[in-house]
Amino acid sequence: MSRTQALTIQIATGDSRPIARQIVDAVRMKVATGELDAGHQLPSVRGLAQQLTINPNTVAKAYAELVAEGWLEARQGLGLYVAPQRQRLSQGERERRLTDAIARFVNEVAALDYRNAEVLARLRQELQALKPRKAG
Template sequence: MARTRPLVIQVVTGDPRPIGRQIVDGVRMAIATGELAAGDQVPSVRGLAQQLNVNPNTVAKAYAELAAEGWLDARQGLGLFVAPPRQRLSEVERDRRFDEAVQRFVHEVVALEMRPADAVARVQDALRGLAPRRRA
């Protein structure tokens, strides 16, 4: 039986993203980088809410979004588990979201007056740092 894996995410009050979005993004990142693997149980709504010191309804909504997108599977009476890898979004939706993310990033880079080469180098460094990690 899978054991509950600790979920190490941070909620930052100064972040422009709502708390629920930060939770969703944190769980997605933990799954994408291999910190959480398929079959791992995530903390309960109440447990994560206490850990992050946030309203349980916020965690419940974040978990519901993750389940609806196929990142988590609910097992009746057992809790929430990381879903097996699969294509979670259609190619069209993936492209749309990627284009939006690139546009937001480009606008920030321009506003910060960063050189394009510096921006590309930092993105490459950040992506290298997120390569899936292996667990023992």
């Protein structure tokens, strides 16, 4: 049985996303990149709330969303664990989210007045940086 370790995520008070969304996004990224493997136990709601010095209801909301989406699984009396990898979203939903993310990215970057080649090179570099952490 795995032991619970601190979940190393950062909450940015200046971020436009709500704190619960920041937690959801951070856990998703850690699972997607292999930093959190299937079966890894997450801190309790109270434990993570104390670690981040935030309201436990905020953590509970984030955890509930991650469970509903299939990223985490609740084990009765044991806590929350990273769920085994599976296709969490339908192909249509994945496509919709990719389209939305690209549109937001393009809107942000267009105002910065970089050449397309430079933006693509930086994007490629950031995506490549994810590969070493990702299994398979």
